[in-house]
Structures are given as C-alpha cells and as structure tokens.
Amino acid sequence: MQISATSSGIAFRAGLAVLVGVSAADAPEWMHPDARLDALVAAGSRYPELREWAASRGIPEVNTVAGAFDAPLLDPRTPREAQQEAVARWMAAGSRGTVVLPTGAGKTLVALLAIHRTGRNACIVVPTRALVSQWFTQLADAFGVEHVGSFYGDEKEVRALTVTTYNSAFALMEKYGARFSLMVCDEVHHLADSASGEARTRMDALIIAPSVHRLGLTATYPDGQDTALVRALGPVVYRRTIGEMTNVELARFATERRYVDLTPAERARYDSFTDRFDSYAQITGWRVNAISPDVAWKGFVATARREPQARRALRAFYERERVVRMAEAKFEETSHLLRLFPNEQAVLFCGGTDVALELSRRLAIPLIGASTPASERHAILTAMRDGALRVVASVKVLDEGWDVPNAKLGIILGDTSRGGARQHTQRLGRLLRRQGDQVASLFELVAAGTWEFFASQKRGAAIRKVADSQLGFGL
C-alpha cells in the first residue's frame, strides 16, 4: 500500500487507521499525529468510524476494501428457535455483541447464520488449532471449500472466510485486517479479565481489527470480568441457560474411576523417586516453611536452579510423574475398555506426549498433539466425524471446544493440570453433544497408591460441582 503525502486519503495499515493529507485541526479529535508515517493515526478498530467520516467529505480510501461475501448457505440443518432468535438479536444490536448458549446448543450455526446475513468477508478466531480444523470443515461444508482459508503456524492462506487462533489473530489483523468486515470470536471467555492480565492481551487483535461487525460466542460468559470484552465486542445480546433449554441437546453421562496397579518394577522406581524427593523436603523443610503450597513450590524450583541436591529432588519428582503417566497397566486397561465398547467412537485424553505416542504406536490409532501437521490433523478430525476412525488420542489439543457428536466414550489416562477442575469438565464436555438416547461414558484410569489418587479426587469434586449446577444430567 502506498500513501501519497500530497493528496488526502485514508487507509488501514499495520493495525492503524491512517489519515493523510488532512491537518489535525480538520480531522476527528481521536486521530493523533504520527511522525513515522507523516500522517494522523488511530487504533485500527476506529477505522469504520474514520471511513464514515471520510466518506462524508469525499476523501478516498486507499485500501483494498473488505469484499462482499454472497456465497449461498448450504447447511441443511434448520436453525432452531434459539439460534434464529440469537442472530436476530445480534443483528438488532448493530451486529455487535456476544451470544451465550450452552455446550451442544449450536453456537456454530449461529455464526454461520451471522456470516450469511451480514454478507461480508469474515475472520473467525478460536482458541486452539484443533478448533481451526473443526471450524474450517464446518465453514467449507456450509459455504464451499473455495471460500475458506486458515491462518496459523505454518499454514497461512487468507480467503473470504479465514479461521485463525487467538495467538495468530494479531498478525492476521495487522496484515490483512482490512479484508474482513466481520469478526467472530469463539469461546470468548478466553478474553476475560484476569488477575495476571495474560488473557486480556489477546484483546490486542480486536483493538487493531478494523471489522465493523463483531460476534462473540461462549457457553461460560465471564460475568463481572467483562469490561474490556464489552468494549471490544459489545454486550451480551442473547443468553440461554441449560435450565431454560429443556429437552436440550446434552447427552446423559456416567463417570467411572478405575484403579490400576503399577508393576513391581514400576513400584520400585516410584518408591525410589518418592524417597529421594521426600527426603530432600524433610531435610530442608521447604514444604512447611512457606506461606502457601504455590509459594513453596516456586521457591523449591528456584532453589533447584542453583543447588544440585534440590535439582536431583526435582528430577526425581518429574521421573515419578512419568512412571505414573506411563504405567503399563493403563495401556492394558485402555485396550480392555476399547474392546468392551467396540461400537463407540472414543477419545483418549493423555497426560503427556510420551503417553499419546506410545498409545498410538501400540494400538495403531491416530493422535493429535501440538506438533501434528495441519494436514494430518484435518484428515484425522474429518475421518472421526465421518466415522472412518474409531478412536483418537489427544494430549491437550482436543480438551476444549472440539467435538465429534458420535464420540460417547472418553478415557482419561492422565491430565496436564494435576486434577484441574476446568480441564476435567472441558474434557467431559467433548462427549456431551446429544445423539438420540446415547449415554456418554467417561473413564478415569488412576494408578493406585500414587499421587494420582489425590488428583482424581479433585477431578471428582469438579464433576460433582458441574453436574449439580450447570449440566444437571449426570447419572
């Protein structure tokens, strides 16, 4: 893009709304001089306002203007009342705002309808790479694959409808933002205010995005932590809870904990590592002297950086975790469960890449991890959806947002959060899309007599909490 300093014009450049050839006195007050460009600038999100201002004065636009998107919507599904109502409310609110619907209530179709009604190029932002694949497939099915691209990692193909991750959205907006009039943000709770402020930094992509239409989607809206979210996307325009959606699309579910034993060799290694770890803790008292477990752990890790003894203890801790993660009996029990439910599609949730790789090799089943190539990930998810594949192993990638309606069997071999409630409920959520009267089954494999027992207790508490309040469909 070239902007001539001699004639007036507006442009979107590198995340900025740029106005040239107009003095600051004549420009909108929210434009500021920028010596780098010899122009007046504002954040990219002000670009729609600048465009209106410029149009009223006959000032031309230098950019490639965001294109119209008029491909027909081929989705055979008939929108339900809630979905139609959600889109109507969003349109009435000036095509800005967030729609809150429970898992399985069809948020994706809401987005497809919004894209269709708006009739403009759209960028869809999602939290994980697996969700990029899932959205890509659904958009391709609905509008035709020739209109759909994805922008993340090594794959950077920008089309009328482009799917990206929150991590890559900034780069996409910076370079190609002017092409998109509509921005759809999936799982917007990832943008909520938080104590660390880490999540809010993802909002930067929305600050520079020149999209005039914005749609947020989530099942768990972060009430009370949404100041920045409302500013960037607009308020909640439609909300339905599980209770309001009787006869909803959620499946009933059962969870079962299965204890497995370590082999004698594994037990010996486990005990040896535990001794080494505990004896260091007893000698130094790092666990009892701190104000909280978190502070104690941070102090211990910092000490391990400088002290060989502490380092050996920390290494023992990691090795002990590995023994539990890779317990032979877990692999055998997984095979056993797959044989017990031969007609179910299953997702195996693993606690680490090493477990997932081992499972994949032993059972000849696919795995999706952080380093799985985009083409392979896409092929696996498509095959799962079509029923050509029976099972997939995943480390963290499939924990959230993604779902295969027919997958009703989940096996947890470990987690990456030591019993974290959120990871566990998200994993359960993958199995809850209702298919007739099918019941979802979630099995937890726990190495008996190890620390994993306590992690499993934490998971159980989380499930009970969710089952009582939000889901309410546990058996």
Added chain:
Amino acid sequence: MLARAMLARAMLARTMLARAMLARAMLARAMLARAMLARTMLARAMLARAMLARAMLTRAQVAPFVRVRKQVLDVAYLADPKGAIVLFLDRLLRLTRKLEGKSLDVVAEALRRQERRVRDASRLAGISRTILEWCDFVAPVGAEHLEGARQQVFAARGTMWPPVSGDGLRPYENAAALLGIAPAELQRTLYNDRPGARQLRRVPDADGRALLARYNLELARGVLRDATRVVLQTRGGWRDVFRAVKAAGLMHELVREGKRYRLILTGPASAYLIRPQRYGVRFARVLPVLARSPGWRVQADILHNGNACVFQLRGRTRATGSTAPIGGEPRRERFDSAWERQFVRDFRRSSWATSEGWHLTRERTPLSAGGAVFLPDFTLRHDDGREAAVELVGFWTPEYLASKVAKVRAAGRVPLVLVVARALAVGDAESVLNEIGGERLLWCGQHPRVGDVMRLVERVAAVWRG
C-alpha cells in the same frame, strides 16, 4: 540489375538476420538480468528470513539473570575471568559434535545431563538451547513418507477393530511392505517426522569463545522480548539492518547526529495495545542482524514486570577478563556485485584516496524521506566535510530502474550519484533516468572508472546540514 537486386536482397536478409540476432541477444540479456535480479532478491529474502527465524531463549532461561535497579535493567552476562568457562563450552561443543546423526531429543538430553557439572542449571539450559539453535538438524531419511504411512496404518486398524491382544503389528504390515521395511521397524519409527526426531547434521565450526558471545547475545535478545521502543546505532551494515526491520514489520524513524545515525524502532500500533511490548519479539529478531555490523549499540525501553526501565547494550566481540563478550556474529565485507568490489579496490589505489582527501566508506548512508529508506552502495566523504552517496546500477530493467529513481527522488536534496552501466542496460529506460537530472547521473561502459565518478562527486558533494 539482377546482380544488384540479388545483392540488395542478400544485404536485406543479412540486415534482418542481424536484427533478429540482436533482438535475440537483447531478449537473452533481459532474461539474464531478470534472473539475476530475482536471484539476488531471493538470496536477500532468504538471508533475512534465516536471521529472523532464530528461536529465542525461554523466559525461564533469561529471567534469573535480569536485575532492575533505579529503572535501569542489567543483565548478568556470562563472563570468563579465569578461562574455565570457555573450556567447558568447548567441551559442550565437542560433545555435540560426537552426537552428529543422533536425534534432537537425544542431543538435548545429553546436554541436559551436563547439569551435574554446573552450579546454575538455567545457565546450562540457555547455553544448550543456543547450541541447538546454532546446529543444523534435518528430517531422517524417509520421514516424508510417514504421514501417508500413518494414514494407511490407522485405516487398517479401522478394519481390524477392536484391538485384541497380540495383533499390535498387523495394521502395520501393508504400509511397512510398501516402504520396504519390517512392521516392527515402522511401528518404532512411526513418528520420526516430528521435530524432536530430526537428526543432527552439522555443528557450527565455532569455539567456546564464540559460543559464549552468542549466548550473551541471546540473553540480550530475551530481554528485548519486553521492549516497547528500541534505538539502534551502528557504523555500517545498514542495508541488512533495514531489511531486517522491514521483514519484522516494525516502523522506524532515522535521526542523524553528526556522522552517525540513530534508528528508532517502534511497533506500529503499540501505543494503543493492552500489551505494548507485543512487538518485543520482533525487536529481538533484528538484533542478530545488527550484531553483524561494526560498532553496534542498542538502547531499549523495557516493561519489566509492569515497570518501565531502560536497557543498554553494546557489542563486544573480543571481550576478555571479567567483561563478557556479546555478539560474536560473523562479520564479513559483503559486496552485492563484482562491480562494487572492483570499484572499492580501484578507489583505494587512486590518488583521490591517497592525496585528494576523499574517503570511501561502505557505511551505507541511509537516505530517508516520507517513510521510504534508500541505502546507496557507498558514502564518499572529504576532509572538509563534504559528502556524497554513490549507487552503482549493474544489470537492470526499466522497472528496476524506475523503482530506484523513485527512491532517489524521495531522497530529495541529498547529494547522490547514480552510476549506470549502459552496456548492461535492458530496454529503453533513458526517459526514466532523465527524470533525476543529468548532473547526478553517470553512464559508464563495462565498469565504472573511479576518475569519472569522482569528478561528478566533486561537483555535487555538499556539507550535510541536519
């Protein structure tokens, strides 16, 4: 009459043949010029990409060595006052060389195990990462077939569902047969195309001293991750620096101070962001390119744990004793063409350099106007303060020349001499060149003569007045 007609026809035929040959030669030359231009551009783009893609140390590998006092950020670089550190680093490099052909996972684990020999594990982790980043790793032979093989294996498992005891290798049989290996071998190497399975092909031909300087540079890059604004200074190498800045998508302001320049880098939209240090990684990407330049310095505004502070850095390749070396990037005098090399050699031998008071520097004086930057090949400075920039144009096409002329025009009043090889011209671009005015344009034959260029420089050179 007949004879004359035949002669005329023969001459016409010869003329037409000559014209056709000339046209063919012109076409060939145009194609050659375009190919050379394309090759140069590709080489430059590849260099920029390679320099920018260098992975950084993690926060955990940098944070322990960062201290902030009175809003000044200091880094505890690794120095070698007793000479023991360099010996240890040499040892790490030797160990790595012994592992050529092994996978990245194996090499990384071997380096990690050296932590029993060190006091600070974060130092070792950072040094190991620096070594691994410096080495070349390649995918194992046959890795390109594994994605397809996996699809076959998984599809085969679909037909043999559910898995039963003892059938572990059956789904592998067909895919393994196609690859000409045993099923057990395919099972073992099923994911050998993942990053950790890449094999070590080459360890850099560097010693512990170079590794020490590079590791310290990586620490500095890690600090720049939180930078909001960076000011660069160097005594040369501007072309590569600007190329890196452009490739990193940063904005710049160029400020001249006497004979030196300060390049102020900022992120385009950082003033509006929740996380203004978002461009920090891009600043860090420019640093290895800058570190190849002579006399480089950096001053950066950093947001460290939410607090604003200043960080200063200066390249020290050959530091000794308690002073830590930083940088150590290979420096070489690179010429874009044989023309440039010859011109520099001829000038240094000429009386213009020895007795007339002119000095040629390859410090490419950046000419800036309206956001565009133009970096001529040489700067010629006289003892009396006059100076002029010189740009040599070898093979060219009208489009290439037009873009040069546009930049020269943008540079405005800066005294600049454009030396164009008429012999290497492709197409008619004289009209384009005439636009910049004859007093700053010099046509030459096969190569530029120093005398011709210097006489023109004498006419146009002027004292720079801020």
